[in-house]
Amino acid sequence: MRDAYEAEAAREMEAWHAAQQARADAKHAKHVSAAREIAYQLVSLAERAAEYRAATGQLVPRREWRQLLAMFFAGDPQLGPPPPPQDAESEAAAAAARESMLRLGRALVDDYLACAGDWLRADGPIGHDELLGQVGVLHWFGLLEIPWKTATDAESSLPW
Secondary structure, three states, rough: HHHHHHHHHHHHHHHHHHHHHHHHHHHHHHHHHHHHHHHHHHHHHHHHHHHHHHHOOOOOOHHHHHHHHHHHHHHOHHHHHOOOOHHHHHHHHHHHHHHHHHHHHHHHHHHHOOOOOOHOOOOOOOOEEEEEOHHHHHHOOOOOOOOOOHHHHHHOOOOO
């Protein structure tokens, strides 16, 4: 009897967790969709302002700007085209592009930290000052404690 009750309770708990996950996924999809629409509306608003400025060389007049803002807040489709629909292919392409940008960003950070590529320095890598050696790097990593009590003590002990 007890085993049957525990098995029934476990099935109900699994069903409840599955329903909670489905609700969370639906809520996430709704928020992503709303954020996408808002981003496209912002881009449309910026494009309209840029087109006006390119055509006239002046800022958008206040009255027209307020009308554009009212259209933006109302979600008026006349402001600009709606966002393109998301499908599995475009999501996969976006994920691949995001991953390549992350790899590129990591490579750029590695180049910066190693002072290589565009970040090549004639004075040597960052943190290798001849006067201070690696004091700054060691201090930041907590490997060296600098016994300065105040900022004025630190300033007075600097070699320059």
